[in-house]
Amino acid sequence: MSTSSPNILLIYTGGTIGMIKDFKTGALRAFDFKNLLKRIPELQLLDCKIDTISFETPIDSSNMNPEYWVQIAEIIETNYNLFDGFVVLHGSDTMSYTASALSFMLENLAKPVVFTGSQLPIGDLRTDAKENLITSIQVASMQYANKPIIKEVCLYFEYKLYRGNRTTKINAEHFEAFASLNYPDLAESGVHLKINKTYLFKPNLKKSLIVHKNLDTNIALVKLFPGITEVLLNNICNTPNLKGIILETYGAGNCTTEKWFINLLEKTIKNGIHIINITQCSGGSVIMGHYETSEQLIKAGVISGKDITTEAAICKLMYMLGQNISSNVFKTIYETSLRGELS
Incomplete structure (x- = not known):
């Protein structure tokens, strides 16, 4: 120029x-x-x-x-x-x-x-x-x-x-x-x-x-609320072709510890569906393991979205699914800042 x-x-x-x-x-x-x-x-x-x-x-x-x-x-x-x-x-x-x-x-x-x-x-x-x-x-x-x-x-x-x-x-x-x-x-x-x-x-x-022009839209966004039912979540997790779920949890990444909930997350992840934990709060970050209520999520293999926005979390998931990234490195890459979207 x-x-x-x-x-x-x-x-x-x-x-x-x-x-x-x-x-x-x-x-x-x-x-x-x-x-x-x-x-x-x-x-x-x-x-x-x-x-x-x-x-x-x-x-x-x-x-x-x-x-x-x-x-x-x-x-x-x-x-x-x-x-x-x-x-x-x-x-x-x-x-x-x-x-x-x-x-x-x-x-x-x-x-x-x-x-x-x-x-x-x-x-x-x-x-x-x-x-x-x-x-x-x-x-x-x-x-x-x-x-x-x-x-x-x-x-x-x-x-x-x-x-x-x-x-x-x-x-x-x-x-x-x-x-x-x-x-x-x-x-x-x-x-x-x-x-x-x-x-x-x-x-x-x-x-x-x-x-990159390949974006995969086979994803779901789930906002937790007190009283969310097993039937509803089960239906979402069993959506045909579903590849990833953004889970909006409470505060610093907390959720219910009811047995059915944790079991469903574990089963979904074992089926090859990625689950990303982000906060419902406008600001702040998910700190997995900070409270007992999020410790079980780590064990289940849930990915931490840290301080990513809902909008960026959705787009990053579509982008990464479109890249055919193997499941053993998917978590590591998602939890890494690619374009300054995470702190």
């Missing part, structure tokens, strides 16, 4: 940020991203060149699924050598899932992939879309000695830049919609854009980008 301005590719998948209100009818419709500079003339002040690409049919993020994740990954793969950074516009509801998935799919990523969106459409008077978009592009184009400063999948929303696979959507109506409860912010946007360099992911720059 030359020393000229960074090239940024803006990828629009759908979501509120790309909507514009028809003031006659009040209906929202997707606007043509080719007209982005007209809508947000401030983008011309940024020292970068912006190209745009849109999903043929923009989707609501509630319809997001692994097939679309592969589409986003392929757009990045195809354009990887032509651009210095990528900004993905996405609906906020499933943004943490997509950002987590992409972090695992893009191995040895050495450029920024910044996810952003908004709570209000771009044409709204009080919209948060402009600031989120402008700063995301600015973050994606930041360089030092002609090399990108950010080299990971991240998420920018309401003045904060987070590691993508550490985020959770915590609010449906505040501008501050996301939180990263177990990992510090990567940057904060105020009068100046303050980068917390200590916390940035440091990939191996000698290795080339590898894009």
Whole structure:
């Protein structure tokens, strides 16, 4: 790449940020991203060149699924050598899932992939879309000695830049919609854009980008609750083709010690189904064996999800199952931080 301005590719998948209100009818419709500079003339002040690409049919993020994740990954793969950074516009509801998935799919990523969106459409008077978009592009184009400063999948929303696979959507109506409860912010946007360099992911720059497109969705998410029945759990564990279960336990990874429960987990694991223990709490970590109630889980062969988010736990499981990793090393790899998703 030359020393000229960074090239940024803006990828629009759908979501509120790309909507514009028809003031006659009040209906929202997707606007043509080719007209982005007209809508947000401030983008011309940024020292970068912006190209745009849109999903043929923009989707609501509630319809997001692994097939679309592969589409986003392929757009990045195809354009990887032509651009210095990528900004993905996405609906906020499933943004943490997509950002987590992409972090695992893009191995040895050495450029920024910044996810952003908004709570209000771009044409709204009080919209948060402009600031989120402008700063995301600015973050994606930041360089030092002609090399990108950010080299990971991240998420920018309401003045904060987070590691993508550490985020959770915590609010449906505040501008501050996301939180990263177990990992510090990567940057904060105020009068100046303050980068917390200590916390940035440091990939191996000698290795080339590898894009993983095989994700296995034969998994289940089970949230424990007082009174959960054996019949329900038994049915889930005997789902045809099931390969993994994310178990949301109490506090630091605790669960009922009733005999039927522990026996069912042991039997399920013996059948080759991986069970990952994560906490129901928004923040904090699973510490298996800390209490007697989780000691039996260790004996049964349950995998510790440590301080991983539910979103990242699901995406990591889909990614690892798609890799055909042998069962004797599966636990070790899952409990290892691959893209900074675990502390």
